[in-house]
Amino acid sequence: MELLSLSILGSSSAVPLSDRSPSAQFLQIGKEYFLLDCGEGTQVKLRQHRIGFSRLKHIMISHLHGDHFYGLVPLLSTLQLLDRHAPLYLYGPKKLEVAIRQQLDITDAHISFPLHFKVLDTERKDLIYESEHLKVHSFPLRHGVDCFGFHFEEKPLARKMRKDVLEELSIPVAEIRKIKAGADWHDQKGKVYPNAHLTLEAPAPFSYAYCTDTLPVKHLHRYFSEPDLFYHEATFLSKDAQRAKQTQHSTAAQAAEIAEICKAKQLLIGHFSVRYKSFQELLEEAKLTFPNTAIALEGYRFSLDRKTRDLQIEKENEYR
Amino acid sequence: MELLSLSILGSSSAVPLSDRSPSAQFLQIGKEYFLLDCGEGTQVKLRQHRIGFSRLKHIMISHLHGDHFYGLVPLLSTLQLLDRHAPLYLYGPKKLEVAIRQQLDITDAHISFPLHFKVLDTERKDLIYESEHLKVHSFPLRHGVDCFGFHFEEKPLARKMRKDVLEELSIPVAEIRKIKAGADWHDQKGKVYPNAHLTLEAPAPFSYAYCTDTLPVKHLHRYFSEPDLFYHEATFLSKDAQRAKQTQHSTAAQAAEIAEICKAKQLLIGHFSVRYKSFQELLEEAKLTFPNTAIALEGYRFSLDRKTRDLQIEKENEYR
Incomplete structure (x- = not known):
């Protein structure tokens, strides 16, 4: 599946309601999966989104406020009861393990499957995970307690072979990997075919950035730029900016400003205070600065297709 | 409201599913309210049942397995965010406070409203709460860790004045309380009216017993008898009795047997293993021994009217 997909399991702030769950997102890039935060009830949300527990391998916890991790120990208990054996990798603040x-x-x-903890760096951007296809960095946010954002980026993809040229020149299969990596090709007569003639531009790699909870961090673009999809908390409207500052959160306008600074392609906002009965005003406020904004609606899956890069929004199966 | 009412917020065993939540019940007897156990997600279930958080005053935790108390700290955090000031009384095993x-x-x-902890007695029946109208006792169960049942009983109610006699004899208002408490009455001429002529039998007080998780405790009737409503866990069918024994749980047949020994009027069974897709077989197994059995269905409210004593079952408003 050539996509980036993000399931919003919860995007409310600290007080859960019947239809507003605390923070949790499930991210898929290519064939790799990440759970981002794990508020109370996340395990049930995973089931409602039909996300198999075998996909849980990496769990990132932004910070140790309850609405971002109270669901973690219950989830671990369930994995144990379901007889999990595979290791689980947990990334979070220093105190996560003791918690x-x-x-x-x-x-x-007793948890009998291996639990690996990665303590995040409070000072600087840090490479916390790397695979053949992907790099994940953490970076510090500003929320009064140790709090972290995460940036997921694919490594540059291989260029694509031009099928017509491949057939025309009868290039041996063994050579293809080198050519995709950028090499030119010499045929048996010694004629040189430059790489640009043999291949097509590689599709741009996907990237996703997740930032919650935080005051606006103006230097965020030093950690990453041009994310295809950018989640930034927007707990308050600008009219409640004073409250945002006190509680070390952002307004919708500030989230939009940061998205602009980071040259995001698409902004998702969430973590709204329960004082707002509707999300429309928050969306409108963000759109004034950053038109390409959407609400990170709980129960929905957002995805980008590799080719079109259009944002698709799909409602998960009705609960129950 | 002259009733006993029990809302089943969750009645599943340890692995929650989309439609099966871990243990939590909300009990009303007269004008007093109790939350019994508090599995993950209980605060959202309270909202779905439209139970106002101001009714939370006494919370009983049967034991410290996660499916019975993982929802407690998240609930306390929410109460704090909602600016609660009233004290909260928590009853549970010794380690509950440190947890x-x-x-x-x-x-x-930081919780700024007062939290009072009552450590339950692992050896014997203990009076843990008493009010003008009600007594609550805890008693030890058998589940490998410290685990407790609870018995709620109204104190004997005052006899009722016969309205016809009250009018005929012009009894002064000041005398009525004494007569209701059982006194005879002398009129101005010294004529004695025996209490039995003046009053009607008091309605029988309500009682409710809650027992989860536990192996069958054959001497449970020493702690209480003839509860109007009796909840007993029935995690397994008899065909899985070996598994019940290993995990220190009861079968539906055992729950029914205990209900019979305790002379319960109505049995509710719950805490079913997720291995059972339907509850029908569990119900049938219990009914073989104790016909007056019902399933403690999540999302339903069970109530008894003072006069009729009939069990009413009512579905809570559809979620969302």
């Missing part, structure tokens, strides 16, 4: 161990100890629960 | 304090500390959360 988990304490809760497991007190409930007399 | 809560640890989680609050790590999330940098």
